[in-house]
Amino acid sequence: MKVIIGIGNPYRRDDGIGPALAQRLTKLVTPDVDIRVLDGEPTGLLDAWTGARLAIVVDAVLSHPARPGQIPSTSMPTLTGTPATSSHGLGVPEAVRLGQALDRLPKRLIVYAVEAADLGHGTGLSPAVAATLPELLDAILADLETG
Secondary structure, X not given: OEEEEEEXXXXXXXXXXXXXXXXXXXXXXXXXXXXXXXXXXXHHHHHHHOOOOEEEEXXXXXXXXXOOOOOOEEEHHHHOOOOOOEOOOOOHHHHHHHHHHHXXXXXXEEEEEEEXXXXXXXXXXXXXXXXXXXXXXXXXXXXXXXX
């Protein structure tokens, strides 16, 4: 099983990157790929990726100094020591640590953390984050091919 998890809230501007990407991918992937939109709560992530051969997660993050539109990707080994940077407080690193403790991790986990510019109320991505969508789509489709 392969799963793509778009984390975020489309009513909080750049926090909607995960749902926006998930919506676009539904038309591009094969039926054997499970696409989900979640709020980032760690137990929901565990439920979504448990038993998956490949899990791809897309989430908005905050960093200082801010570099909106940057897309650092990471894999499971580097996530366990990472402090929470999700725009939701608790996030993927906490879910990974919990998954390790409960033996509920996917075989392979890829996280695309898109640096947000605007997490205020409203819809629509900032120009810097919206510009990342084609690159993210290409990267995820390539991951699915090799995954």
